[in-house]
Amino acid sequence: MPGPMTKSVDSPALTEKEIIEWLRAHPRFLQDNPAVCDLLLPPTEKKGKGIADFQAYMIQRLKEDKEDVIESARELVENSRHNMHNQSRIQRAVVLLLEAHNFEDFVRTITLDFAALLDVDIVSLIVETEGEVIPHIDLAGVRLVSPGTVDLLLGGHPVALEGATVGLDQLYGGGSTLVKSQALLRLNIGAGSPPAMLAFGSRDANLFYPGQGTEMVSFLGHVVERCFRLWLTLPR
Template identity: 40%
Template sequence: DLFARLLPPDQMAGGGNVVDLQKFMVQRLQGELHRANGLRDALLDAGRQNMSITARAHEAVLLLLDAENFEHMVHIATQDWTDLLDVDAISLCVEGDPARIGGIVSGGVFILPPGSIDDLLGPGQATRLRPESGQAPKLYGPAAELVKSDALARLTFGRGAPIGLLALGAREPGKFDPGHGTELLLFLAQVLERAVRRWLQLPKP
């Protein structure tokens, strides 16, 4: 640290018309060292955050495995996961006719008109991160005004079953950004798909 702050004294070489540039060279090297240290610290912070997020995702999966029935599983995913995943609202959505699938709907599950999930994610897209989600009452119900940013993941439950959506909402604008990775979001969605298939005894896709 001391050497990073020291500068050599000004010197003249070869007479009064020639300037010794070693001071400026040292200053440049010190600047590069400072930038490298800043990058290192940023990478370490990002690594620690990623480890923390991964650990919370693993804990969320273990909690889901403890569900005693379908309703308990939905409660875990939509209520208990909010604290674990550091978000403010979580919803499960399915496409279809409320008269036909209303029997499986419980708290935290919302029915969307057919085609809504492709409209939200894009046809064939598995996820979407929205830094500015706007109000989405069909996704979050009473919590819609709270949600300013969200992460969405497609859910494929099985042959003949309606497609679904996992929606994680945050009150902080920009919490989710298209530049962020979606590996853990996809992992949680896949675990949730399997849990739903298990409790509703649905065939695999």
């Protein structure tokens, strides 16, 4: 309610003629504000070219909305299939880890079998060392790095995903020239064990990229950690 020092002023309603004239002066209004069409009721019969064109515009709008819905549904189905496929790969990798007959077989499963199973080009087990002897270090795919390398590459994170990158010799050896994207996964093997990580390298520059989901690869990393502790009889 207006106070004693104010006066209520009602804006005069626009007439039909004024609205039409304004729209004529701003022909791109509906194109720039398509949501306004949702507020309008289409004519029930054709009464002129302009009305017919407006109906055609609304029909085209509905077609585009339908195409957007179909495309969104298609992407959802494709993503679901892709996620299920990746989940199946991770499950098979876990089964192979559990079927290892000895520690050497376990390590070879990681450094040799994982690449084919997970559809990457190379997998390395990276272990930090200050020069001390580490058992089974002569196995293919096991690579020694200097102290601090794991934290340097992971930046304090458990997982690092990099697309359009260059593979490092210290991680992949002679296979580094193949690597165009990579996933680095920290391994917390147990008390007293040196820092370690897994490196998955791919020649596909878009296979790994920042912001990608890491739930499945993190799960695989946890399984690897626990298997290490069992084989080496290490505490958590």
